[in-house]
Amino acid sequence: MSSLKFFTKKNALNAATQSAATTHFNHLRSIPRAWLIRRSKHDPKIKSVRPADRIKWWNIAPGDQIRLRGDKESTIHEVLSINRLSNRVFLKNTTEDSTGSDSQPPKSKNYHYSRCQLYVGEYEVPPPNDPSGQLSFQHVFASRIGTTEPYWDYRLHRFIWKRFAVNTVPRLPPSEAGKKIMIPWPRQPERKYPEAGLYDTLAENVTKITYKLPHFDSNRLAPLLPVPAEEEYLNHLYNPHLNKPYDPSAPFEVYLQPDLANPHSRAKKLERWKGYQAGIHNLLKKITGHELAHLDGRDVKQAKSDAAFKWREQVKEEQAKKKKARWMHSAQMIKWERKTEKKEKKLDRQRRRLTELTLKEEPNQVIPKAVVKKANKINPTWCHVFSLSFMPPPSLGSPEALYHTVPPTEYESNASQIELDRDGEAGEPGTFTPPTAPPAFLVTAPIRWIHFILGCSVLLSWNVVITAMPFFSSRLANSSLRSTFASYLTTTFTATNLIALGRATANSKHTSPSRQTRSSIIWLVVLNFLLTLSTFFTPSPGVFFAFILFNGASQALVGAHLQTSVIAVASLFGPLAVQAMMSGQAAVAVAVSGVQVISAAASLSGKTRTYDSDGSAEERSAFMFFTLSTLFLIVSAMAHAWMIKTPVYQRVAASLERGRKKTSGEIGHTDERESLVSGNTNISAADDRANAFRVAKANITYEVAGAYVFIVTLAVYPPITTSVQPTNPATHPLLFTALHFLVFNVGDFLGRYVCSFPIFLIWDSRRLLTLSVARTLFIPLFLMCNIQRGTSITDHTPIISSDFLFMFILFFFGWSNGYVSSLCMMAAPSLEHNPRLKGRAEDVDVAATVASFCLVGGLSFGSAMSFAVKAAFCGCNPFTE
Numbered sequence: 001m002s003s004l005k006f007f008t009k010k011n012a013l014n015a016a017t018q019s020a021a022t023t024h025f026n027h028l029r030s031i032p033r034a035w036l037i038r039r040s041k042h043d044p045k046i047k048s049v050r051p052a053d054r055i056k057w058w059n060i061a062p063g064d065q066i067r068l069r070g071d072k073e074s075t076i077h078e079v080l081s082i083n084r085l086s087n088r089v090f091l092k093n094t095t096e097d098s099t100g101s102d103s104q105p106p107k108s109k110n111y112h113y114s115r116c117q118l119y120v121g122e123y124e125v126p127p128p129n130d131p132s133g134q135l136s137f138q139h140v141f142a143s144r145i146g147t148t149e150p151y152w153d154y155r156l157h158r159f160i161w162k163r164f165a166v167n168t169v170p171r172l173p174p175s176e177a178g179k180k181i182m183i184p185w186p187r188q189p190e191r192k193y194p195e196a197g198l199y200d201t202l203a204e205n206v207t208k209i210t211y212k213l214p215h216f217d218s219n220r221l222a223p224l225l226p227v228p229a230e231e232e233y234l235n236h237l238y239n240p241h242l243n244k245p246y247d248p249s250a251p252f253e254v255y256l257q258p259d260l261a262n263p264h265s266r267a268k269k270l271e272r273w274k275g276y277q278a279g280i281h282n283l284l285k286k287i288t289g290h291e292l293a294h295l296d297g298r299d300v301k302q303a304k305s306d307a308a309f310k311w312r313e314q315v316k317e318e319q320a321k322k323k324k325a326r327w328m329h330s331a332q333m334i335k336w337e338r339k340t341e342k343k344e345k346k347l348d349r350q351r352r353r354l355t356e357l358t359l360k361e362e363p364n365q366v367i368p369k370a371v372v373k374k375a376n377k378i379n380p381t382w383c384h385v386f387s388l389s390f391m392p393p394p395s396l397g398s399p400e401a402l403y404h405t406v407p408p409t410e411y412e413s414n415a416s417q418i419e420l421d422r423d424g425e426a427g428e429p430g431t432f433t434p435p436t437a438p439p440a441f442l443v444t445a446p447i448r449w450i451h452f453i454l455g456c457s458v459l460l461s462w463n464v465v466i467t468a469m470p471f472f473s474s475r476l477a478n479s480s481l482r483s484t485f486a487s488y489l490t491t492t493f494t495a496t497n498l499i500a501l502g503r504a505t506a507n508s509k510h511t512s513p514s515r516q517t518r519s520s521i522i523w524l525v526v527l528n529f530l531l532t533l534s535t536f537f538t539p540s541p542g543v544f545f546a547f548i549l550f551n552g553a554s555q556a557l558v559g560a561h562l563q564t565s566v567i568a569v570a571s572l573f574g575p576l577a578v579q580a581m582m583s584g585q586a587a588v589a590v591a592v593s594g595v596q597v598i599s600a601a602a603s604l605s606g607k608t609r610t611y612d613s614d615g616s617a618e619e620r621s622a623f624m625f626f627t628l629s630t631l632f633l634i635v636s637a638m639a640h641a642w643m644i645k646t647p648v649y650q651r652v653a654a655s656l657e658r659g660r661k662k663t664s665g666e667i668g669h670t671d672e673r674e675s676l677v678s679g680n681t682n683i684s685a686a687d688d689r690a691n692a693f694r695v696a697k698a699n700i701t702y703e704v705a706g707a708y709v710f711i712v713t714l715a716v717y718p719p720i721t722t723s724v725q726p727t728n729p730a731t732h733p734l735l736f737t738a739l740h741f742l743v744f745n746v747g748d749f750l751g752r753y754v755c756s757f758p759i760f761l762i763w764d765s766r767r768l769l770t771l772s773v774a775r776t777l778f779i780p781l782f783l784m785c786n787i788q789r790g791t792s793i794t795d796h797t798p799i800i801s802s803d804f805l806f807m808f809i810l811f812f813f814g815w816s817n818g819y820v821s822s823l824c825m826m827a828a829p830s831l832e833h834n835p836r837l838k839g840r841a842e843d844v845d846v847a848a849t850v851a852s853f854c855l856v857g858g859l860s861f862g863s864a865m866s867f868a869v870k871a872a873f874c875g876c877n878p879f880t881e
Helices: 009-013 203-207 230-238 266-293 300-327 330-355 369-377 415-419 445-467 469-475 482-506 513-534 541-573 575-604 616-643 647-652 654-658 670-676 685-698 700-716 733-756 765-783 803-827 841-874
Strands: 065-068 077-083 088-095 108-112 116-125 136-147 151-153 158-160 163-169
Touching (some): 065 136, 077 108, 116 163, 445 513, 445 541, 445 575, 469 482, 469 541, 482 541, 482 685, 482 841, 513 616, 541 647, 541 654, 575 616, 647 654, 685 841, 700 765, 733 803, 803 841
Antiparallel strands (some): 065 077, 065 116, 088 108
16 A cells, blocks of 8 residues: 555555555645556556545544445444545455456455445434434444544644544434534554564663763873774774774774764765865865966956856866766676677678678779879788779789770889989888788688698698608618718708799799799699608619709799798788798698607507617608698698688789789780889889899898898707707607607797787897897707717717707797797888888888798708708718718
């Protein structure tokens, strides 16, 4: 039951109440029309009469005894509740005929206020037809009620009045006529409280006075007692060993007053409000004083007006900050972050769809001149990525392309000659600076994985040759060429790779990277298949020596062209793609050496620990990883074929691919084509060499650092490291050598992999050069290990005689090799982190190929240095022994 103290629709629907007190007159208010509108048949209906027909002073209250007019039996009923909106009275122990569901309780009957007659009591009254007859006791009901003047009781907070019967049914005898028969109000039942339980506080404990006044000194000059602090009580409770001062006579409520006091009480709110008002008034005085002290030509009235304006604005700003601080709770922040993340993902999807959008070439498509002029100012590499029309330019092989006249601009032809003068300083002030980095959304996960696979293919030939060294040595077991075979093979491989890479770098602007990559992988498949067949034949040592050197040189020649095309495309995709490619080069070494370890272990299974191999174990091991290498190259060719068909590749590598395709009409009409088609002019070989030398000169620090990394590495690995024999006689040399390759390659891979985390990146060229030079310390460390020296040195005790320590040094040696070389390759072609490129996007692929050439140069020089290192530690002729 709800009262109408708060006049709402919900209370109007449940207006029946069991309270007899009249505290307000909300029941006389008119009901809003919107409350009476029922949206459906299931909506409840407000039962009410007109406001003019409602009763202001109700004389029938819950608990009264009444009878209903027209009831011949004069049955006495007790009032259950009343509804002041509908003037209805509900009676106890009366139920309506139930027409609803059985789950609902029966409803009490209700009657109109006018049908109810209050019960007065039992009186002696004559019979109704004989006024002078014998008196008898009968129930008397009031047919008319009078009241005293109502007044407001401030103690009970309600209106109070008395009621009495003016006329009764049946009529009272003449002796009682004219008297006011008072009708008392029904007594409300006293509220019954349950008995106190274990968790209830007894009344005597609540009313018990526990506070004792502290003892004050009678001397008025004595200091007053300090106010108890919360910290004293907590120290006494949790840290009694500290012996902090504490008054045990004071109740703990005094110590915990700030915690036990209600911060939302009226007194506390008023205190905070007064403090706030005092603060803003002090702020007004401060601002007014400052303005009056600095009039600056204003009068006092104007200065006070300005001060009031500044004060109001500052108060508004502080209130806005407080309001915003209330918004910034954890749940709302999480919701905002989630919405922001969804918006970013949506924008990324839209951007990717627009980037990968490709329209079919139709004869009615024309690139506007304004777009072409603007695109010519940007680097041709990235103008297709950020293409404003999202339409691929016409290919040079189509007749339409040869006669689309696009006026040349002052920024095209040879960008490098425009940007630098003879002294190498910055070029003309009007030169446009292209974007500093490719958009991150272009380097998707599939693109990175494909560059990872291509990086594996680039260095697969080198790792196959290096890792198969035990097999090659087993075939040369009875030959004098065995001791120098590793140095000859690495020197031949790296020298051929260096020469081929120099030629490929010089012609990088005139070859199609997709065709060159495809053809190089096919040749590598053929050469690896020949190595697989070599495991079935046993030729003479001289023939086998020549065959392996020829195969290694051929793989170096083909790998150089593959490396040039892959690094050129990866550099256009940015440092992420370069890092993926470098990681792939190390990953293939891990895979190949892992296969070699498994093959060596399988070949040696069942053999005694002192087993002296006859070459069959090495032969089976070599056959397994030669076959797997051939299959992997086939998979990489399929992955590359898929990538070059993607719209992203066609956008990024458009300038590299489009400039390489020539039609029959282009061959004899070079001059005409240069004047008709802008941006596709042929660059002479001399200009290419000059451009390459310019970029190499600018990036000399990165190139020297990268080259010296591999000079140190190839000086000792593998010619010197394979000479280290296990100190444990139970370890087979074949398995030890295979594990040694795996440890180095795992460290190399992890060093390249950590470059994918920004916290480990180093872009400064001097710091990279310092790290590269510091790797020289590894050479004397390896010479201290258990190296198999020449016959001239017989008495030798290794300083490092632990196989574990040797493997640890080798692991860190490989990690530093991959880490420093990857940083050099990532930083050299980076427009964002290499200021020496001066924002020239057309130099990105040149810087990458030149840096790659220097790495291979370091490999070649390091291989040659291995002869000198070997001569130093064995005291022999390194070319014959």
